[in-house]
Structure formats: structure tokens, C-alpha cells
Amino acid sequence: MAATLTYLEKLVRETDKAESEVMTLAFQTGLRQLWREHVLGHYLRGKIARDEAIETVGIDWVELAERQHEAMMEDLAWALGE
Amino acid sequence: MGTGRVEVAVTDAGPLIHLAEIDCLRFLRIFDDLHIPDAVWSETVGQKRVEESDISKLDNVQRHSLSQAPLDQFIQDHKLGELHVGELEALYLCNQIGVSVLLTDDLAVRRTAKQFGLTPVGSLGIVVRAYREELINLEEAEQHLIDLYDVSTLFVTRAIVELATQQLHKRSNGR
Numbered sequence: 161m162a163a164t165l166t167y168l169e170k171l172v173r174e175t176d177k178a179e180s181e182v183m184t185l186a187f188q189t190g191l192r193q194l195w196r197e198h199v200l201g202h203y204l205r206g207k208i209a210r211d212e213a214i215e216t217v218g219i220d221w222v223e224l225a226e227r228q229h230e231a232m233m234e235d236l237a238w239a240l241g242e
Numbered sequence: 243m244g245t246g247r248v249e250v251a252v253t254d255a256g257p258l259i260h261l262a263e264i265d266c267l268r269f270l271r272i273f274d275d276l277h278i279p280d281a282v283w284s285e286t287v288g289q290k291r292v293e294e295s296d297i298s299k300l301d302n303v304q305r306h307s308l309s310q311a312p313l314d315q316f317i318q319d320h321k322l323g324e325l326h327v328g329e330l331e332a333l334y335l336c337n338q339i340g341v342s343v344l345l346t347d348d349l350a351v352r353r354t355a356k357q358f359g360l361t362p363v364g365s366l367g368i369v370v371r372a373y374r375e376e377l378i379n380l381e382e383a384e385q386h387l388i389d390l391y392d393v394s395t396l397f398v399t400r401a402i403v404e405l406a407t408q409q410l411h412k413r414s415n416g417r
Contacts, residue, residue, distance in 0.1 A: 201401030227349045228402045234352075235367030236409055240374055 200225040249343050251363070252277040254332040255285040256347030256396070260365040262292045263394040266386055269372040270300055277341060279306045279331035306335055325351060336360055347396055365390055366398075366406055373410070380414055 171182045196217045203213035204225060213222045236242075251273050258278075261267045270276055278297075283305055286292040297303055308331055316334045317323060325333070329351045336344050337358065344355045344362050352362035363371075366387060373383035384407050390396050391403045 197400050200399055201404065204401050204405060224349075225399060225401070228398055229405070231349060231352055231362075231364055232366055232402050232406050233409075234362070235364050236370055236406065236413070238361060238363050239367045239370035240413055242413075 196221060204229055249273055250275045250341050251343040251345050252332050252336045252341050253345035255282050255328045257345040257365045257368060258286045259291050260347055260394040260396040264386055264389040267296050269368050269377060272371055272375050273302055275304060276302050277304050277306060277335055279308055279335045281331040282328040285328045365396060370410060
């Protein structure tokens, strides 16, 4: 919480934006990130098709999620000696 | 379930930083020897992102100063110019001393490592291996995986951590 307040104070000071405007932007950015992660989670769990995920969050995020997923599966296989 | 200390590895900066951020640097004791090139040392201990005393406590770390000319030749021969110096030194060191496990959290480095026939392993893998070696229990492993997303600066989506946790539970139940 302390870090969040520090970020808010610094952003207000260094961007010359009103605190309410920074709060609005933070809300929008946070919501967009949550939505993106929600969509990518659905895609990686096979609940939506790749095309739908690409249409919703863009090819860059889908490819990144695929590469992270591949890395995670490789890590698990190594770690568990499979 | 545990198999004792396991392997020899070279590490780049990512796992050192991310494991330190979640207070799990001690998990690197699962390796018999952990090799750290000087550029990686500079990016971590040198920049105060990892405490030198925490590295010293591992008791398995070997630092390496690398000659610039052969490193430059290696980078040129393999067209690796887009990677950072610590990552380049880590790849080169694997090649030089015949170590097949490279610890890295960078997806581009993972890809390159595989092209060299190396096994890339990330922070997530090290946490899970610590569980397999019985340094921690399943609940602790799950919390540390969540911390990688919530606390560390590792760039990973929540979905990946949730899927990793699910897989860990599933595979643990199968043991």
C-alpha cells in the first residue's frame, strides 16, 4: 500500500496530471491488464480458440503467453524428472 | 521423493534476482556447482539486486572471469548480438566448461539455449525442483510460485502461475 501511494504521488508530481486523472488511468490500465490475463488464461485452458484470443488481445500477447506456457511445461518436466 | 543434490548449472541474472526477491535464493543449493560469469555477477551483486552474503551462503558458487576476445568471437560466430552481456557470458560459459543446464528467465535466451542443445530452466522450475528435493512442501511451493507473480519482478502472467500450480498438484497426486 505504501508503494502504491508513492507511485501515485510521484506520477501526479512528475506528469502534471491531477490525482483523479492518474487514478482513472490506473483503473483503466489495471482493468485492461486483468481482462488480458483473463482472456489469455481462457485460451491456455482451451476454453476459447486461438483466433478469438488473438482478436481480443492481439497476436503479440497470445504468442508471449504460448512461449511462457511452453517454458513453464519444460520447467515442470525438468523439475519433476519426467 | 528427494534425490539429493542434482546437477551443475550456469546462471544468468534473472533467476538470481527473482529468487532473491521471493527469499528463495537458498533453493539454488539443489545444484552441486553453480557457475556465475562476471557479467552476471555485476548485474546482480554489483548492482545490489542480490546480496553477496546470500550468494556466499550457497557454498556452491564458482565465479568466472572470461576473456573478451574469444567471447566476442563466440558472439560473432553464432550471431548473438541481440542478447545482453550477462546472457551472452552465461551461454559462452556453458559452452566452454561443458555445462548443459542454463538457468534463465528470459524467453529469447531459452530459445537460443535450446539451439545450443542446452536445457534452459527458469525460476519456476527451481521452485518446483526444491519441492521435489523436499526442501519445501507442496503448499510452500504453491505460495512461492504465486510470489513469483505477485512479489518478484519476473514477467509472467497470472494464468501461467495458476496453470503451473494446477500441474504441480496433478503430478504430485500421481506420485
